[in-house]
Amino acid sequence: MELRANSQGEMVKSFAGDTYNTAVYAKRFNPQLTLQYLTGLGEDHFSQEMLTAGENHGLDFSLSMPVNKAAIGIFTYWRKNSAATYLMKTVNVSLLLDKCQSLKYVYFSGISLAIMDEEDKRTLLELIVQLKHLGAEIVFDPNYRPSMWNDVTHTQHWLTQCYKLADIVLPGLDEHKTLFGHQTKNEIVSYFKNFAVKELVIKCDNDGVFCITADGEYHVPFTPAAQQVDSTAAGDSFAGTYIAARATGRSVKQSLIDATDVARVVVQHPGAIISNEAYTFQLNQALT
DSSP: OEEEEOTTSOEEEEOOOHHHHHHHHHHHHOTTSOEEOOOEEOSSHHHHHHHHHHHHTTEEOTTOEEOTTOBOOBTTTBOTTBGGGGHHHHOOHHHHHHTOTTOSEEEEEHHHHHTSOHHHHHHHHHHHHHHHHTTOEEEEEOOOOGGGSSOHHHHHHHHHHHHHHOSEEOOBHHHHHHHHOOOSHHHHHHHGGGSOOSEEEEEOGGGOEEEEETTEEEEEOOOOOSOOSOOTTHHHHHHHHHHHHHHHTOOHHHHHHHHHHHHHHHTTSSSSSOOHHHHHHHHHHHHO
16 A cells, blocks of 8 residues: 655555556556456455455456455555565465466566565565466566665575576666676676576666667667656556567567656656556657
8 A cells, every 4th residue: 555645735545566566557558468466465445445446457366365364565664464475375376377377477576575584485486487387478677675675695695596587687777786786787787697588678777778688789768757756666667568568569679668658657746556647648748
């Protein structure tokens, strides 16, 4: 649950979260996609409201698991013991895999791992391995939040395990400076030669976005938004749009352009999930 103050100083409630935001923006970019969302759902009223909100965005929650006596999390500060943290203790992996025989992409993030204990981290990655064996392309965004990890060494260990599994990775230069000491895009590219990543999408702030593939390197320069109101879901909307565009069959370069256009729209509005009207109007302007 996302709480933010409006212009009258009243707290406004909405629902968000990095993978949730990514799924919503992927669905918005291509409404024809089927977006299945796997999480733990609490028994509280707010969890049911979140479920309804997600379904209204077109997300499919049929894979999600009810968690007894648990409640929804409230962003970074009140995640502990939220329903999502118990997901891998609740899910029946065999039954889940039976329902996931034809997934095209599986997306997860560093936050997906960070909220879980060590045993559940391993279980989640074992699930990812099996989904990869079923033919799914694995997409991973580090989405590093220092307060959610024990220390840098702890983060490095788990992100490395994720990089070993991923087909598409979306790291940021800033987080790799902190975690691995990489000072430039080229240092990140060199580092990822140790992994079998097919599409390496590097977000380099004012230098724009780069994607390195077996076919070459693609670059979209940084273009600032007309105004920046809230950067909450900039990376999530970028990731969701990029995945949706690639799933639609767009080229790497066009997918990067689409993703940066959407992120530029999203940061001009408060909250993680902007209105459909604002999204459609401003994105149409960007595309023309």
